[in-house]
Amino acid sequence: MKFKAFLTDHGVALLERRFLPAFEKIGKTCHVYLTPVHFILLHNVLNSDGVQAIAQFSKDVVFDDYRISSQNQDRIAFTVDLTLLLRALKSSVSIYGDKLQVKLVRKRPSLSERPMPYLTFESKGLKSAIIQDVPISQPLNRIDVQELQSSLDMAQELPRTLVQVPELQHLIGLIDRIGKLGEVLEVAVTQYGDLHLQVSQTMVSLGSEYRKLRVIGVRADPTSMGSASSSASRLQQALQKGEASKVFVNMKHFAKSLQCHLTRPDAAFCGVGAVDSCLYMMFQYFIPGTRQTDNTISLHYRLPVLDPGGA
Amino acid sequence: MDDDAPDSFDLRCLLDNVQGMVDALTCLRWKKQQDAICELSDHGLVITVEERGCLQARVYFRKELFREYDYQAEIRPKFGVSLGLLIDSLNTFTSSTGTTALELCYPGPDMQMILKLVDANDSCIYAEIRTRIPDIIPHDYVIEDDGGIPISFAVKSAALKEALDDLEWPGSSIGITVSPVPPAVTFRGEGHGDLQIEFPYDRQRDLFIAFNCHHEISHRYKYKFLKATTAQIPGSILKDNRGSKLSFGANGLLKVQHLISVKPTLTPHQHFYDPSQAQARVSYIEFYVLPEAESDDP
Structure with a gap:
């Protein structure tokens, strides 16, 4: 099992300033999954509770001179502590030097101990070199890697309808305020491009309705919904017609997933997974200077849904 | 819409x-x-x-x-x-x-x-x-004027709040005395220790906005209720410092009235603030504090 590559400047910036800080907000550790073509960060994908997050980068976005080999179809996966990984990247940035090399090594922490796996960052300056060893888990076995791969494949199944979420900062502000009123958030997405967020408790229900958002996937004509006057009745009608999906999610999960704004996405979409299985949030990044989606980077979150009975 | x-x-x-x-x-x-x-x-x-x-x-x-x-x-x-x-x-x-x-x-x-x-x-x-049917009707408190002008004074809200905050240390009950000669208001707290705060009336200084007292009065109030009258005033209102008026009824009923401006937030397109609107943008907050029941204190 071998892995060795050079991190590109863009790769370092992407990870250090954007993706790792966002991942750190949702959990302490994550899986790093390296394949011959992709570098993938996965959080919480082997559990069904909690926010799942998957960031996938084409290897050339992050690395130069990428060399990987393993007996498991040249795929390697392990878990890493996000704080340590971020710290190693941060300090490597502050060293003015040559390229930053990263490789997988096995070292003995002390003579008496067994060799342990590390991800080693090596930056060579003109007169000095700095080596940082970030401890990682034992590489995942074939079965676990397969499981990671299948959850990755599963995550490729997009909801039938996705609506473009309005400005994330606005949403964060809203959730900050309504978050105090309840622990369960009702999220509904209609095929007309409406997004409803609502929190209810015995004495108050508070929510927000965003209308005429951009729709990806299955859409319906908004004129078909008749003359409903209030947002609640509009949603009710859409649900009855099967042109909307509604799920309940944990307010904290939703708030955490909004931390994705740290990755500076250019567009964010929200949808409900098939048979109301999860709330799906997808983020797009544009090729700098254009409005074209950069397909070499992708990020999405999946939030577990709560049983409405418990809501 | x-x-x-x-x-x-x-x-x-x-x-x-x-x-x-x-x-x-x-x-x-x-x-x-x-x-x-x-x-x-x-x-x-x-x-x-x-x-x-x-x-x-x-x-x-x-x-x-x-x-x-x-x-x-x-x-x-x-x-x-x-x-x-x-x-x-x-x-x-x-x-x-x-x-x-x-x-x-x-x-x-x-x-x-x-x-x-x-x-x-x-x-x-x-x-x-959700609203509910009120089970009690709030009492209508009135400061009886006792035939004349009720004893009252008005001070800067921030000064009043500061004095009441300081009185937290002795706690328990606070006596307020308003005397005409020399014109002054005294807050006195007795509890873990004694603390007396005096607001001397001086026409030249701007602590008082108004002072109306023709005979001395002294009443005691529970600290926690007195404190409630100023404790939660947000900083934005204090900064405005419009003033708070305290009036005393014949039975010791204390009315604390704060005047606050409810200015509309200026939008970037609105470069001036119309002063004719100012009066309409004032709202009142009133507290009525009942005096402590008379005890056998000397």
């Missing part, structure tokens, strides 16, 4: 400055769980919070404070609502920028209070707050 509001609302009003309303209501919040009584009338709305037999606070929002005020009820509607919930809900609307006003309607189909704000970009934030 496209909502055809039913004509059956007793009240439908539009409010520009939600923050002002939040600030004013926050002044009344001296504990976590508080039930407020809201009374609507042709003149505006009044929200009252009461600690039975000890303390009452009310805030007046005159109809001039609203951009639109459409009142259609025949009998003044009165309903109970949780103060904390009302503040938290209103707070949700304060982040919204732009020129759109918050729409407030009562009653909804299930007697709720409905708040709604529609933004320019078609987003809408709404809240439905």
Whole structure:
């Protein structure tokens, strides 16, 4: 099992300033999954509770001179502590030097101990070199890697309808305020491009309705919904017609997933997974200077849904 | 937006400055769980919070404070609502920028209070707050004038708050003495220790805004109720420092009245503030504190 590559400047910036800080907000550790073509960060994908997050980068976005080999179809996966990984990247940035090399090594922490796996960052300056060893888990076995791969494949199944979420900062502000009123958030997405967020408790229900958002996937004509006057009745009608999906999610999960704004996405979409299985949030990044989606980077979150009975 | 509001609302009003309303209501919040009584009338709305037999606070929002005020009820509607919930809900609307006003309607189909704000970009934030039938009618406290002008004084709100905050140390009960010669107001706390704070009246200095006393009076009040009159005044109001007026009834009933400005937030397109509007943008907060029952103290 071998892995060795050079991190590109863009790769370092992407990870250090954007993706790792966002991942750190949702959990302490994550899986790093390296394949011959992709570098993938996965959080919480082997559990069904909690926010799942998957960031996938084409290897050339992050690395130069990428060399990987393993007996498991040249795929390697392990878990890493996000704080340590971020710290190693941060300090490597502050060293003015040559390229930053990263490789997988096995070292003995002390003579008496067994060799342990590390991800080693090596930056060579003109007169000095700095080596940082970030401890990682034992590489995942074939079965676990397969499981990671299948959850990755599963995550490729997009909801039938996705609506473009309005400005994330606005949403964060809203959730900050309504978050105090309840622990369960009702999220509904209609095929007309409406997004409803609502929190209810015995004495108050508070929510927000965003209308005429951009729709990806299955859409319906908004004129078909008749003359409903209030947002609640509009949603009710859409649900009855099967042109909307509604799920309940944990307010904290939703708030955490909004931390994705740290990755500076250019567009964010929200949808409900098939048979109301999860709330799906997808983020797009544009090729700098254009409005074209950069397909070499992708990020999405999946939030577990709560049983409405418990809501 | 496209909502055809039913004509059956007793009240439908539009409010520009939600923050002002939040600030004013926050002044009344001296504990976590508080039930407020809201009374609507042709003149505006009044929200009252009461600690039975000890303390009452009310805030007046005159109809001039609203951009639109459409009142259609025949009998003044009165309903109970949780103060904390009302503040938290209103707070949700304060982040919204732009020129759109918050729409407030009562009653909804299930007697709720409905708040709604529609933004320019078609987003809408709404809240439905359940109300209940009030089980008690708030007492109508009046400062009896005893045939003459009631004893009263007005000071800068910040000075009053500072003095009351300092009196926390002795705690328990606070005596307030207002004397005409020499003209002064004395706050005296006796508890873990003694602390006396004196506000000497001096025409040349601007501590007092008014002073009206023809004979000496002295009454004792529970510290926690006295403190409630200033504890929650938000910094934004204190900075304005319009003044607080304290009046004493013959039986020792203390009325603390704060004047606060509910200025509309200036938008970038609005470079000046119309002074003729200023008077209309003032709202009142009143606290009535009952004196401590007479004890056998010497």
